[in-house]
Amino acid sequence: MSSPDHSDSPSRRSFVKEAAAVVAGGIVALVPAAAGLFAWLDPLRRKQGAAGFVKVGTLDALPADSIPRKFAVLADHVDAWTKSPQVPVGAIYLRRLKDREVVALHSICPHAGCFVDYRDTAKDFFCPCHNSTFAQDGSINDPKSPSPRGMDTMEVELRGNEIWVRFQNFAAGHKEKRPVA
Ligand code: FES
Known part of the structure; x- marks a missing residue:
């Protein structure tokens, strides 16, 4: 069945x-x-875009004596859904070596992220957090410095009289430069 x-x-x-x-x-x-x-979510995606060049100053404000001078970095800040024009996003040191040769150094210490000061009398950079010192060109000055690498350099472009820098932050605590978004 x-x-x-x-x-x-x-x-x-x-x-x-x-x-x-x-x-x-x-x-x-x-x-x-x-x-x-x-x-x-598109603004969030755009916020994570590649770092671009920002205008930092002019050659008139930077004597060609190779002495580092500090400049604020201002850029348009794009939040998720709002845009704030020209807000401080960091600080850098610029050195003008020749008439049209400029070097940019990040002001953040590669050891643990404190701000580095330039000392006129010693002609070096000094980080007060753990006493790292750097030469004028940003290289490690003292072998006992705890910083694992010299100060971070960034690309510079001269557009007429204007100084433009590809501003970028880098992760602290590593021997090599690791860009962070
Ligand atoms: S953060 Fe600069 S020496 Fe530690």
């Missing part, structure tokens, strides 16, 4: 059709929702 086969019954066919309709409807509803979410 065999049991009746209900595999192709009208109720089962109807259930499969309804389930398929629900899945298809879900997909149709999800696609625009995902696109909307993507667009909504």
